[in-house]
Ligand SMILES: Nc1ncnc2c1ncn2[C@@H]1O[C@H](COP(=O)(O)OP(=O)(O)OP(=O)(O)O)[C@@H](O)[C@H]1O
């Protein structure tokens with residue numbers, strides 16, 4: 001693998017991105033309703049002015065090319081619903097919040113998931129295995145909107161240790177990130193356990209043992225790389241899920257992240273906002289998967305030459 | 307005194323389908339500088355018997371209900387894991403039967419080769435690297451500096467097997483267990499490797515436990531031969547007398563079923579039937595079903611050992627074949 005591989009991957013991205021832009025643009029335009037069709041009846045003249053302001057009086061194809069033109073300058077246009085604010089401004093404000101939440105959640109997921117899974121694999125069919133694995137089943141089954149309020153109830157209200165909402169101090173970060181990361185921790189713990197259990201029975205682990213290595217040396221040097229690979233390949237989808245899935249958590253804890261704007265804009269037919277957030281999510285997901293592929297290749301020498 | 311002595315070793319797998327009786331009370335010993343050949347059909351327990359006492363098989367399902375294995379007088383079966391670890395890969399090395407999968411695909415050849423040198427001999431990284439290069443060179447791997455830096459999948463099966471052999475020899479073990487060390491190699495390389503093993507044996511006096519299907523290899527390498535079948539030793543003796551005066555129906559059949567270059571044979575006779583289901587074998591002789599000399603007593607009791615010569619023993623109720 002070299003620079004050419006990376007370049008090729010990035011080049012393939014361009015037509016795909018173009019397709020996504022086109023698909024989202026026309027899908028949202030053809031959806032019934034529009035940004036100004038709200039409950040309140042707007043006088044016809046006002047509506048006309050509004051449409052002129054946002055170029056909605058132009059033919060659709062012309063609007064499409066106008067959008068492409070703006071996009072090529074990284075201008076996502078003005079929001080239809082948040083008057084006087086551009087989509088770029090809103091994203092610049094809300095994205096760091098979502099990213100911070102997502103990254104902390106991912107750290108929890110990896111820390112808890114790999115520790116629990118590793119422990120379970122080290123001592124299979126003991127309490128070290130049964131307890132985390134039963135918990136992980138719970139983590140996978142329970143949706144965020146159950147875990148979130150549950151954590152709030154216990155740590156926020158009963159014990160009073162942590163704030164129940166907001167996004168100011170570091171304590172504010174704990175409950176939302178745990179809520180968001182829990183399901184991923186659960187999944188990662190199972191992948192880790194599975195990965196290590198499979199590696200344990202490989203011939204090359206037997207070779208390592210035959211050479212006189214200690215179990216710790218075997219685990220950290222010979223089993224870790226291969227054992228962690230399933231987790232690595234899961235990281236791409238996990239990151240994507242964490243980023244886009246933050247919506248529920250952001251709502252529960254009243255966090256000013258991007259998820260809220262995404263849903264809101266889709267419901268309101270805030271055309272530019274829908275486009276902007278969708279394209280952002282798409283790019284993030286693509287980048288995450290791309291990064292993960294590279295990590296995978298670094299870890300597994302066998303795929304390097306294919 | 308024997309450097310390695312196996313006494314009444316029993317090794318069973320407790321599986322869901324029943325108890326797989328892979329090894330059923332085997333005894334033999336080997337001295338320094340000696341080569342002991344172990345032959346027998348596939349599934350006769352040759353590999354399991356070695357791997358079991360080195361604790362290289364998953365347990366469960368493996369259980370060793372009986373037996374002693376002495377290395378320099380110390381019982382490997384009762385010593386602590388820490389103690390065994392100082393012997394494994396240092397004093398007793400093993401070349402596995404599976405060259406394709408026995409090297410770690412995620413680590414370079416070099417980093418795997420230096421491990422025993424660092425762990426057991428306490429060498430620093432640089433010295434270990436140099437020694438490892440020499441070890442690779444000895445087994446006939448070209449461009450060793452480059453070879454040290456590649457990953458196993460870039461090597462063919464034969465090359466990987468040479469790496470395994472080099473790795474087993476780095477610490478100058480006192481006992482080398484070679485489980486079909488040359489099956490993955492072509493004939494010329496095979497001869498080369500066997501020569502190398504002999505040469506190292508001469509230099510260091512290591513004992514070699516050579517497991518193979520190839521009676522030709524046995525004839526050229528071994529001092530002593532053990533014939534195994536269904537977890538039992540059927541016959542044991544010096545290589546010359548064992549082949550010429552084999553006193554066991556199974557050994558005779560085994561010899562007959564081996565193609566010989568010096569005779570033009572129309573058809574190679576095969577031993578009829580197959581090895582019995584290891585979960586079903588009882589107290590009798592496991593060869594009973596396939597044996598053309600069988601007697602009633604064979605069905606119920608396994609024979610005591612009988613001397614053919616002083617050093618040649620057989621386990622068969624039938625005295626005149
Ligand atoms: N983990 C295991 N669980 C159950 N049975 C096993 C296990 N490992 C080996 N066996 C069984 O033990 C028996 C002896 O196997 P072993 O590998 O010692 O044979 P072998 O003589 O080395 O044969 P080959 O010449 O094919 O290498 C076989 O029937 C095999 O199926």
Ligand SMILES: [Mg+2]
Nearest residue numbers: 352353354403
């Ligand atoms: Mg074998």
